[in-house]
Every structure is written in structure tokens, then in C-alpha cells.
Amino acid sequence: MIAKLIAKRLAVSVLILLAVSVIVFAATLLLPGDPARAILGQQATPERIAALNEQMHLDQPPVVRYFLWLGGLFTGDFGLSTSANAPVAVLLGERLGNSLVLMALAALISVPVGIAVGIFSALHRGRRSDSAVTWVTLALAALPEFVIGIGLITLFATSVLKILPAVTMSPPGQPVWLIPSQLVLPTLTLALVVAPYIARMMRATMIEVLDSGYIEMARLKGVPERRVIFRHALPHAIGPVAQVVAIQLAWLAGGVVVVEFLFRFPGMGQALIDAVNYRDVAVVQAVSMIVAAVYIVVNLAADIIGIMADPKLRSAAA
Amino acid sequence: MTTAPPAAPGAAPAPGAAQPAPAGPADGADVVLRIDDLRIATTGDAEILHGISLSLRRGQLLGLVGESGSGKTTAGLACLGHFRAGLKHTGGSVTIWPRGGERIVVQELGEDALRQLRGARVAYIPQDPALSLNPAMRVGEQIREVLDVHRWGDSDAAREARVAEVLADVGLPSDRDYRRRWPHQLSGGQQQRIGIAMAFAMFPDVLILDEPTTGLDVSTQAHVLDTIRDMTRRNDVAGLYITHDLAVVAELADRVAVMLRGMLVEEGPVERVLHHPEHDYTKRLLEAVPDLAGRKAIGGDPYRDSPARIADDATAPPLLAARNIRLSYGEAQILDGIDLTLEPGECTMLLGESGSGKTTLSRCVAGLIDDYTGTVALESAQLAPSTRKRTAEQRSAIQYVFQSPFSSLNPRRTIGESLTVPLETSQRVPKARRRRVVEEALDAVRLGRSFFDRRPGDLSGGERQRAAIARALVNSPRVLVCDEVTSALDVSVQASIIGLLRRLREENGLAMLFVTHNITLARHIADNLAILNRGRIVDYGPVDDVFAHPTHAYTKALLADIPTL
């Protein structure tokens, strides 16, 4: 049954991704500008446009083009970037790596911190430390990422302390992480955006769990408080927290755009903005699909974790 | 006993000990726990326990009875030194004399000592086992945990053996497979027995049982009660049995204490209190408890049979007739060929446990569920399954009253607005007169017109249920379907609602389908009794006939298991 459940979720995910691919493809069709003309520039003679259109299957009806494109996706062929004159995969490869490093670092910091702060807050419910956490997380959760980023830049790079670089310098050809100091502020910005949500969700979940009958029962059995929290309460928070972590990770995939723009970070987000500006349709499509895929995969992972964490579903499999 | 009881810090002269002890082991060597003038208040300083004093004796069960909000659970939890969020201890003490140990004053214990007390010396059996067992832990482990945290025995094997033993004691399989089950894989009765096993695992001195059988079916309840009685005797513990059900107390307890709004109004041996109550409240309470024999006159006048019994004129179609009603969801056959008739002015009790299909059936009749097969006919007219497809007249003729008065009225709208809704859709009365009709209905349910502009939040449960009944009355129905209308209410409120329904029947000649799980109400309201079991009617006939000659094993067991005063 558990396998069936997961299989079903997987199937739904694939369907959603397919639907997203249709929408993304259709949306990019609407972008003003003619790809062949864009590629050829002034050399756009009718014959050359026709030839290129044929090569790029632009003479085919959109439906056929969609399936050709979709087929390409499955084989890892994201098409050709019109502005970079290279396969999208080559163009995005390094940038995707940079973005992933940034996101992974942010997740690595925000998830444990968020969970720890949430638990701490729930355990100190109603006390001053809890209300302090509540205020701080509420405030941070409200702030747009660029506001947090500029705040950090002002604090650590330009005005108060001048200890960290405000922008990514990325000497050409070098991976960004070779200068770790330039990762600090972008990572911190993302972490500060994400962690409050995780903390708040963790707190809310823990409080709900701590209010439940079985926690009261465990305490009335004389179970030590540590064990109450870690053995009785925490397992029940896994599912909901996995959900919110998934949402936040998915957000990272999209939210990284603004942060990359702010810190001039050579990642996928920058590539997306450039691609939209240059009408580089293949890149826009690829980035959209990557972000959507990340969203779907992390949500799927959260669902699976939720299913695995639920003994009712888990035992039903046995 | 292998564990020493926790060293009581209160052994040294302490505030609790300094007071003149009103009673102690000296008075009766068998007193195990004594509550002295216990006071508990909310953190907002509203006192909710006004000085309770009680003693528990070894091998005896004390029934602590009271209606909801009387503070009985709060008092019970105080025996474990536990106060729920928003409550605090403001005075008095709980003292425990464990076997072979020093006296313990619960209020003087530190966090650690308290923890060692709980589950070991004082055990707690909660009301709802489904909520109190950790759904993410195997049941064996949950019992084992008690032994683990209190360091029982000297080896894992010994503890495992004890788990098996105590499981066997409560009548559950003790094999490894069973211990490895998850709570959701157990029935409600089994879950509660796990709770009992957990409580007895450490051979406690005191047992606090907080409505442990509420929510269980009559027969399951009987089994669990047997187990509790047996275990209490066998282990020679002192028990505090918290309940609202006087009949259970009569069956189980040695002594009974009655609570009212945070005060103890009466305490004494069961026999004396239940049969010769001294306090007015106890008397009223006892009067409100329905009895199977129907000798009492709960909610006012004794029940008189309605003029119309099961029709002997077979030619005239019955007022309401359900024929061969079947309904299944997937594999589950919820209703399996139900035939039921109702004559004008007649009341039929549809009795069944949770899951028997009784609510489903009553909703089929009311048109709230429309995917059944079979027919529902009002007089000669066959009714459309869905209420929306029925005519306004048909809709008006059958009115349905919901179980929970807390849910059946829109909290955002005034009583008057909610009660006008049926009139709006039936168009029976012109707009200008609607308020008057609603006010009359409010009068009829003895609420009064002043309730027209109030909201459900301002009303008590009983008042809300009256308002809900009034809503059913505004269209002058011919059949009233009452779905467990009293089960969410305290026994005294239940009595008044029963009284009201009875009067309404007499005044308006209403026919009634009274759906309930409580067989003791039968003789107080119904002419006929239909016993529903797993989607089938297993016994059907005049109440007296069914009581006197139950045909189905289920009915027989039901009648045998029902606790009585």
C-alpha cells in the first residue's frame, strides 16, 4: 500500500510537471520577437530565416514543436541558447552549480537552525524567550529578501562593519566557492528568509503535538522530559516540518533570483533575467522547468517522508 | 515490588506535615491517598476547585461523579501533581502512603521526584485511549517505557516478561507480534486495555481512571469495566474512578463522591449515596438518570404511551415508511436492507452503537444522504432521495435534529436568523409573519423570544439544542428525526430535552424517529424499538416486547451488559 501511495504521488508529480511544461512552452511562445530573426540579426534574409526556422523546427505547428522540445528534455537536450550560441546545458551547467551551492548552503544553515529555534520556542512557550523568538521570526518572515540582503550589506560590507564583500567578484573561470567570503552574505540572506518559516512551523507543530493526549499521557507515565520531546513529540513533527522545509527549498529555487541579482551572483537566477531580456527562449524554458522540477521533487520528497513517518501508512505496507 | 518508592522529600517536617493532619494512615491503615482541601485556580485567578478533600483506600474504588465542568478531571490530575495549561495549584495537598514507603506529599515534590511518582506509584488511565496512546510507538514499547523509565527489574528480559505478564492480566495476547502492533491496529477496547496494562505495569498504589469507558460501546465497556474491577482487586490498589455515569459507578465503585462546580457536595458508600442521597444536587442528578425499567419520570411527567401504537389498520399507508434501504461505500455495507415504518404520533427508537449505521439511516430518511437504494415514502408518496429534489411540503413534513448542538447552529448568525432559514425555503409563511412563527417556536421549546437576537456562543449546550429543536418545529413537521440529540449533553440537560420532546409529541401529535445509542432512554420516550446492528435491524417491535423477548444475541448481550443503578 505504501508503495502504491508513493507511486500514485509520483504519477501525479509527473503529470503536474508535464502540465507545467505545456504552460511554460506556451508562455514562451508569447514572448515578443522572432527567434530566427533574433539569431540572425541583420543577416536575416528571408531564405536564411526559412532555413533556420526549418532547422529549429519553427516551421512546424506549435504542438509538434512542443513534443520535439519535450522529447529533447528527456534526453537532456534543452535546446540551443540563442544569445550564447551554445547548448543550454553547457550555458547553464556552471551557473546551476553555483546556484545549487548557494541553495544547499542556505538549506544547510536554515533547516537545522529553524528546527532548533522552533523546538526551543515551543518548549519555552509563553516565556520571554519564546515571545522574543516569535517577534524576531515574525519580523524576518515579513521582509522581502532584498531588504534583508541590503540590510546585511549595510551591516557587514559597506557602512557599519566592512568585513565582507558586497558582491560576488567571481574572477572569470573560477568557481564562486573558491572565495568563500563572497558566499557568506548571499547564503545568510537566503537562510534568514527561510529559517523563520521553518522555526514558526516547527514551533506550531511542536505546540500542537505537545498539547496532545499522548504527550500528557507520557508525562503522566513519568517519562523524562527529554524523552518526551525527542521520542514522543519529535517524530510527529517530521511530516509537517518536512512539508514546510520542502516549500522553503522550492522557494529557494525561485527566490534565489532576487538574491543573485542583488549580490551579482553568477547563478541560474541571473541567467534567467538575462535570458528573458535577450528573449533566449530555450534558456527561459530550461530554467523554468528546472525550478518547477525542484519544486515538484522536494514536495514529492516531503510527501514520501510524511508517508514514511506515519506508522498507519507504514505498517499498512507490512 | 522491586523498586523503592521515591524518597519523599516531604518526609522531613514540611509545610504539609506541619498542618494538623485531619486523617492519616493512623485513622485507617488502608488509606493510600488523601486529598486535603485542594484548591486550584486558573492563571487568571478564578478558583475552579474550592477545597476538595477525599480519601482513597487500598483495594477500593471511589467513584468521582459530576457533570462536565465540575472539576473532577482537574482533581484527578492533581493527584499526580499535574495541572493542565492555564491552571495552578493554590492550596491544599495530596498525600500518598505507598506500600512499604514513606509518606509522600505530592505538592512538595520536585520535578524529578514527581516524575518518579507518576506511572509508578500513581498511575493514570485516560479517557480516550485513541488520543492517549502515541500513534508512532508500538504498544509493547509504550508499556515497556513505563518500566524503563522507572528502572523496573534488573534486566531487559525481566521487563519484557513483565510486559507480557501485564498484557495477559488485562486479557490481551502477550506474544511478541501483538506487542509490536501499532495503536491504530487495535480496537478501542483493546487500546483501553493497553492503557490499563500500562497503568498496572509498575504495581501502583493509586490509580486515577478518567472516564476510561466513555466512548466505548456498551459491551466493550462491560468488558473493560470487568478488567478494571478485576485488576484493582488483584493488585490491591486504591482507585479514583472519574465519570459522569452514575450507573457505572453503581456497578463498580465502593464509595462515591459527587462534585458540583468545583465543590464536593456528597461523599459516601455507593449504596447510601445512590439510594438515599442527602444533597439536593445528588437527588436531582439521580432523578435525571434514565432507567431501563422506565420507572422514573425523567424530565417531568412520566411517559404515557401515545394513542397510536403500531397500526392495526394495515390498509392505510404508514406516515413514513422506509423500504429495503441499502447503502454501501466500497466494500463496507453500511445499511443492509432496512425496513422501518412510523405511524402518526408514534415514536420509534432506533438503537445502535457507533458504526451501526443509525445516523446514516436517519439521514437517508431526511434526504441528507441520497445515494442509497430502496425507498422512503411519506404516506403514499415516494420521496426523492435528495432533500433538494423533494417538494417544500415534503421537506417541511420531515425535520431532522442534529446530534451536536455545538455544530448545528451557525455561530456567526443569530438564533433568529438560523431559525428563519427553514421558513425562507419553504415559503410557507409570508415574510412579515416569519419572526412571529420563530418566536412561537422558541416559546414552544421553552427558550423564550429573547433568544431571537442572541448568538449560539452565548447559549449553553441545552439551550442550543432547544433552539435546534425549535428550528425543526417552525415548519410544523409531521415527523421529527432526532439523531442522538442528547448524547452530547449532561444527564440533567438530557432529561430536560427528553421531557421537552415528549411534551412536543403530545402537544403536536408528532411522529418521531429517536436515534440513540442509549437503550436506557427507551422506556422514557419510545413506543417501538428497533435495534440496529451492522446495518441490519435485528430486533424490532414495541419496547416492552423487545425488552421482554429479545430474539437476537446482540440485543440479549446489550440488555445484559447495560450497567444500572
Add this chain to the structure above:
Amino acid sequence: MPEPEHRRRPGAHRLSRRGLLGSGAALGSLGLLAACSNGAGGGEHFQVEGPPRKGGILRVGLTGGSAADTADAHSPVNNGDIARTVNLYDPLLMRDDDYVLRPRLATSFKPNAAATVWTATLRTGVRFSDGSPLEPEDVVYTFKRITDKKDPKVIASGLTMLDDVVKTGPHTVEFRLSEPNSVLDDQIGQYAGGIVPRGYDPKKPIGTGPFVLESFAPGESTVLKPNPHYWGKTGPFVDEVRLLSFNDDDAVINALLSSQVDAVSQIPLALVEVIGSDERMAILNSKTGRWMPFTMRVDRPPFDDVRVRQAFRLVVDRQQMIDQVLSGFGQLGNDMYGILDPAYPKDIPQRTQDIAKAKELLAAAGHGNGLKVELVTAPIQSGVVEAAQVFAQQAKAADIDVSIRRVDSTTFFGDDYLQWDFAQDFWNSRNILGQTVAGTVKDAPFNETHWDNPRFERLAAQARGELDEAKRAKLIRQGQEMLFDEGGYIIWGFANQVDAYQKYVAGMKENATGIPLGGYNFNRVWIGEVS
């Protein structure tokens, strides 16, 4: 797919002349500025006088690079492409720091009397970087490649009258024209007109420039090494030049301030003073002929009425434009282009703001109750969108309601490019006739104002056929006067090129061509020693 070098981002070809100034990206933030200006090294002094010192590596930070970067001699698009072209190749002629055409691979370039045939005499003893000698056939090949009908290169638009290029002797080449052109020297004296050997392969570029291509990673870095066969007398002095491509101004300035690079091209004008106040840094401020005009289509209402055009020109406070948009780094414009051209009529009185007159003209044109126009702008060059805003504000005084429509660069250079009624553009230093051919004759490839005036046309043709400089200047002046009176351009100023470099870098000179860092002439640059 077509061969890779043909694929370009939208409008690539048109962008080429814009490439000088790097990408059209908006200005970035100056994050590290304050942080690094306090850094170490500020107090050191360097020996940058006296004879050039050999050795060292010059690291140059550039913006605007992309995966489409090229080392093709004839297709430079962006800043980095130009730096590569200038240092790998030589044209026949090239403008020097003072914007004077100087011989490079041609020792002379002379027209016949009718200006229909130009003869180039090639420098002797010049070798390509592969050691082969420069021969007339290479020049013929080069211009065939440039003017290839199927794939015309950047400067081809100025060479439409070029019929044939033929070898006429061991060191001479004739350029035969279909119509007179007295300024062909200006057309071929461009960095994008570098001479390449026969069989040139842009993937393995061979040229006569001071440097050879050691390695090239598009969008990332370029390494140049001295050309062992270099014919020139100056340099190169450094052992290596590295062109490093940064994402944006921010990153490149931070790289400069943290000494990751030695020189950067084009710094935001608003920050010149701040960067200049860092004692480690030197500023290279070059007056150029670069202009960012407003373009009014003279064939479309309301600008088809000359009075409206005149009114619009009169509402502009040119000094304020230069102050607000260029932070003061610029020269006043007088609605005529080609300020560096010797023939530029400097004596025509400077037009100044005159709101009353503007209102009068508008009223006369039937817009007495004010006028509402849409100005299309795009971040095609830093300062363009800003200029639009300043203009909109200034025009308010004359009851002209300018609504600014900002589009992105791609849209701007898209199908509607050159068709906008009222828009902006930018051009680099050009001589007047060259600019005229490019933008203000009927069939000019970039006739954005749709200027179509028979008399002007005649004047331009005459000037192109006139070899006498004085006479030509007179014709040019007449044409310029027409533009001054009736033209569709509002030319409010000429922007300076401002670069920055570390003070230990020697040999940087102000250069009027608008090509950054002293025209990218890295052969004369050397690294000074700590003194």
C-alpha cells in the same frame, strides 16, 4: 545549424558600434568600494616615469562579456571583442589618441581626383603572427570577407559603394568605388577593419597586432602574449595581458579595488570622484565624441512640424543634462554630431534653453495647450534612461508631457528599432560624413529620424566627392546648419570615457576615440615598479 559565428544575440550587428561601452546592463552597486578603499597598499609609490619597464602581467577587467564573445577581427560586438580586435589585428589606418587618422598597415591611402579610386600603399616588412608576410592579396581577402553579401561584417554598411579591391602592385591595393567617396579612409580606419591573412580562421586568429591569442574562454577570460613578429616600434612591454570578463560594473570595480585587476574600462560617472579619491587609483578621463541623442522622426506627427522639433530642442537645459546624467563629465552638444571632426562648425552659436520661445513655437504649431508625447527609452547604455527622465522633467516647463516608456534592450533593438516616433540612441565618435552615411541620409542603415532632405542629400554627396578639405568643410557646414535648424536629433552633449586603473600601471593615455583605456593600446602599457 548555421556556422556558430553567425549566431548572435538579437540585433548583434547593430549593437556592434555600441559595444565600445560595454553591455547595456544597468549600473550596479558599488559594494566593496568603501571596504576596500581603506585597504593596504595605498601609501606605496611606483616608478611610472621614465623609460618603460619590460615584464609583468596586465590584468584588465571588462564587463559585457558573454558566451558569444568572439576573437573574429571583423565581428567585434562588445567591449572585450574590441579589446581583442585592437590588440590582435591592425587596420590599414587607425585613429590616434587625438582622433587623427594615422597610417597603420598602409603607409598611405590616397584617392584619385574624383575620389572614386583609393590606393593603399602597404607597409613593408610586416609579418603576421604566424610569420608570413603581409601581401596585397591579404588585403583583398580581408575586404572580400568584410563585404561578403551573405555575411556582411560590422563596417560593411559604410562600404556599400566599394565595388572591388584589387592588387595593383607588390605593395599596392586599389579600392574601386561605384560612387565618389572622399572619406573612405574614415570608413576603413576602424578597429573592425583589421587585415587578416588569406584563409583566415577566427577560431585560430592570426593578425599583425602587438599580441597573439594565447587562450580564449568566451565570457570568462582571454590571455594575450606578445606577438614575436610585431612590426610596431612601441612595445609590447608586458609579458602577458589578461582580459577578465566580469558580470557587471559592481564586480569589476570591486575587483579593481581589491587589486584583482590592474585596470578597468568604463566606470559609472557618478562614482568617478569617489574612486578617484582612493589614492591607489588613477582615473583616465577622455573627452570623446560619443553622444546619446533623442531621436524625433521628422515624418511623423507631432515632429513632422519643424516648429515642434525646434521647441523640443529649446526646452533642453544642456548643462543640467550633463550635470545630472553625466555627473558633469561631458561637453555641451549643439544638436550636431561629430564634435571631433575638424570640420565641426564650432562657431554656430550654442543653443540654450528658452522655454518662452519653445512655448511660442508649440503654440504656433497648434499645441498651445500643451503636448503629450511618448518617449521610448531602454537601458542600451548607461545614462540613456537617466537622460530620458531629465528631459521629461525639463520639458514640463513648456507644458510638454513626456511619458517615458522604458522597454528592455531587446525590445528596443527589435522590430521597431529605427521606427520609434520619439526615442533615444547612442553613437560613438565618428567623423561627420561617416555618421551622415550611417544615419542621416535617406537610405542610411540607421536613419532613425527618417531624415530625407534632397538638398542635404546633395550636399552629402558633394562632400563625399570633394577631396579639398576646405571646400568639403564648407559643404559639411551647410549640411550641419540644416541639421542644426531642422534636424530630428536632440544632441545635448558628448560624454566622456572614464576608466580607472592602479597607479602602478604606466602608459595609459587619454584617447578621444571612445575606446576605453587609451584605445586599448596595451602595447604601450607597462607595469611600474615600487619605488
Add this chain to the structure above:
Amino acid sequence: MSTHILTSDPTGAPPRTSSKPPGVLRRVWAQSEGRVGIVLTAVVVVLAVFGPLLAAPLTGYTPYQFADRPFAHSGVFGTDNLGRSVLARFLDGGRLLLLYSVLATALGMVVGGALGMLAAYARGWLDSVIMRLNDIVLAIPQLVFALLAITVLGPKGWVLVVVIGLTHAPRIARVARSATLRVINEDYIRAAEMYSVPRWRIIGREILPNIAGPLSVEAGLRLTYSIGAIASLSFLGLGMQPPTADWGLMINENRIALSVQPWGVLLSVFAIAVLTIGTNLLADAIARATAQTTVEE
């Protein structure tokens, strides 16, 4: 983020009169979060609404006039990238942001709320269709959607409102749906069904008032995000367009000189921060105030 994160723990029994709507405001004000939230929001709203009137009198310059060279330090907060008074532009820069955010939120609430309630009420295939569509829209990254829409349609006010509103709609629909599901099994809904009350009236009269709590929390949250999203788009250069004075755009225009002339950025950052914190605190306070008022147990 869904509501329940911000919903505070339901401790303590609700007061008996809690069903009366006016109580909500009072209970919001009774919390320190609510008070601070109301005050912060009010301060910025007042600034945004009346600031434009004050700009010229206070600074001597309109938001579009040139006061000095770019990034000069003259005046209280110096000049911006074009030499205009930062203070004047700051005072003028909040109105559109606020207006568009409110409109976008309203649009999202109407569309999302209607879809969510409809899905929960209709159940069955309509529910499945609506929620699957929801999932699909949710999987399309918000910013990508905004980028594409703005590129296709241009950075006009209504485009911003529609794009932000529509990207909020699926999230609001989820909240509305789950809130509706929580009340849909209440017997008063069944009672209305039984009395054959028209379905639209059941949604409007029985369901809507009873999910007003979660919906108003969601509205507060979405307003917070709308402000952030529109400011972010302006910050990216895709939202408000020059020469408009707008906080997000000011950050975009002036951040180049953050270390030299920080006010052009910091004033706007500060105002946006105060506003979003204010609305978020308010949303949280509403959550606490309405957490217990749905249906009493």
C-alpha cells in the same frame, strides 16, 4: 506559507461572547503584536498617503526636480542617481506600492477564495480539477511567471496587480479550501442543505462568515507578500518605471552608490521593512484573535 504556521497556539478557553465579530478588532488590539502591527502599518500608510503632499513643502523640491549633482550630500538625505532630492522622492514613493499591493491582494483573495470555497463545497471532480490546476500553477515559479508576463505585457500597473494577484490565488485557494473543509462538515451547513438553501447562499451566508478568520489572516499575509513581491519586481527593474518615485525602484536606481550615499537605498528599505513587518504582525495578531472563533467546541 499557509495560515497555520502563523496561527498561534489555542491556549485557554474562548470567552463566551467570542462569536461576535466586533470582538476580533478588540482582541487584535489587546495583543502587543496587534498593537505594534497596527501602529507600524498605520505609520507607513499615513506616510504613503500624505507623503506626496509633504514632499515639496518639506524639501523645497518636487520628487522630479533636480537639487544637485547625482549622489550629492546636500539636503537632509542627499540626492539620488539623477540629483533629485532623496527625501522628496521617498515621501512620494509609497503610494503606488501600497495601492498595487492592496489591489493585488484583493484580486488574489477574490479569485483564490472563490475557487477554494467552491472546490471544498463542490467536492468530487470539480474539487479535483481546481486543486490539480492549483498544484500546476504552484509549481510554476512565481518570479518566472512574473518575468514572462511582464515581458509579454509590459510593466504596467494592471499587469503587476494581475500577476501578483494571480500568483497568490492558488495559495489563498488552498487556505480557503481547507478552512471550508473544516466547517463544511458542521451540521449547520448540513442543516442549510437540508432546508434546500440555494448553494450560492450557503457559500455566502453559512461558509464565508465562518472562514472569515482564516481568510483575514491570509489577506494580511498575502498583503505582506504582495508588498514584498511588487517592491522586489521594482527592485529588479520590472515593476514601477522611471521617473516614478517608488521605494523599490529607488533601491534599484541608487544602490550603485550604497556605500557613498546610502540614504537613497536605506530610507526605502526601512519603509518597506516597517510596512511588511507591520502587516505581518497584524496578520499574526488576527490569527490569534480568530483562532478560537470559528466553531466553539
